[in-house]
Amino acid sequence: MRLTMEQVIQYQTHGYLVAEGVLTDEDLQPVITEMAKEIDLRASVLYAEGKITELHETESFERRYALLYAQCPEIGRAFDIMDILGEAMFEFLRNDNLLDAVECLLGSELSCNPIQHIRAKLPWKAREGQAEPNTFENVPWHQDCAVTTPDSEASEIITFWMPLVDATAETGCMEIMPEVFKLGYLEHQAEGGTTIVPAQLPHVQPVLAECRKGGVVIMNKYTPHRGTTNNSDIVRWSLDLRYHKTGAASGRSHLPSFVARSAAHPESVLDSHQEWRLLWQDALASKEQRSLHRV
Template sequence: MRLTIDQVIQYQTEGYLIVEDVISDDILQPVIDELSAEIARKAEQLHTEGKITNLHESEPFERRYGLLHAQCAEIGRGLDINEYLGKAMFDFLRNDSLLDLVECLLGSELSCNPIQHVRAKLPLNPAAGRTETNYYENVPWHQDCAVTTEDSDASEIITFWLPLIDATAVTGCMEIMPEVFKLGYMKHQAQGGTTIVPEQLPHVEPVCGECRKGGIVIMNKYTPHRGITNRSDRIRWSIDLRYHKSGANSGRSIQPSFVVRSKAAPENVLTDHEEWKNLWLESRAKPVTQKLHRV
């Protein structure tokens, strides 16, 4: 699938684009299966330690994690992309359906940025003492460039956000400020998460960025956005990835970027899962000598 000229113009004008029906279930299911297996492994371990009493083995992917998390929040440790380092996830980062869209905006020399996450947005449950003033509140307004280093200001780093269940106003989709990316970087602060300082937040009517499973929300690194509360009874799983032109500064030079597509030098494309895994393990073994964000 390729972006149309009108879609490219919309992205360049508004700083975001929602494209439906990009990633098939056949591509997404191995990632879901791998996450499910990792959750099951961690649940068994916590059960052995007496921290979880009910494994909820019959519950589906979009419910089980929440029921386990309610018993022991440790279930969430080590579940991010660069922590569990699964092969299905590595393959997903390089899948052609996704990269064909990335190429429409960045050209044919593409690298996967090291800032990449898988997230489980838990439902709000006031009956269990959870309110919108704590863990389950909206993710605050921010720009993705706030978690990159300043040496990447000239780099075009684009965010590709993909839900693993339908992201709606009920399950907790994103709200997006159109066209505000033209203002460039806004100062951020660490308060309830990395967030734009209130006096710099523009008064712009946000767009509700609903996106079905299989779709992608594409955003400029300067586009302000936030995640809203999940008011459903399911986990809103999502993956957010970033790509940049190979050779450009990634904004995280102490972490590994890798080439995912190249017409000029296809031999540079990384296809070996173990090599990718080792790059991350080596990176984590080194002392952190660089500030990873601007706050």
């Protein structure tokens, strides 16, 4: 779905945009089905190993993972896009409705950035001796540029965050600081998770970026944001994707970007799931050590 001029102006003014109705259930369901099958496969293995005792096979996608995770957190190990490398996920990275929105901000020469994640925010249930969720559950204030390498400073890398269930104040949507992107990069530290140095944190009233399934939260790479607590009884699933102009530095040059759309050179678009898998497998097999973050 293409963005309106008003939406583009809002993004350019505030450094973020909540765009509802960008994606349809038909766009999202293949990805959800693929993830559900991966969960089922992992659950079957853990059950056979005696690490879980209840498969919860009749539970919904929104609830089952949390029930399995409570029995054995191992089910969530290496559960990310580059770990699963599923065909439905690859096709979604090239989804026309999504790329139509991306094109409104970046133009017609688009590359899918290698910084991309599946996020499973589990329901928060107070644990004895722990009054608040830890930073694994609630990502602290940060800018997405902080997890890129400095060579991409001039690159316009835009975050497209989309929930697979409704992201609300109850299920744990993001909080965003509007207009702070105009300050550019703020110094970050690694303590307590990659986060803005407290003395650098602007005194700006944050906004809740509630977003329904099918919507997309779009953010400038300098826009500070953080996670909030999931106080519901479901998993707040989401995808965290990024796109940049083809030819620009990706911020992770040792990991595979690929051309997702091109008006000038349509033959350059990657349309092979198998080739995408091989690119990632080769990159992850490399023993070259590289820093992923600025801090």
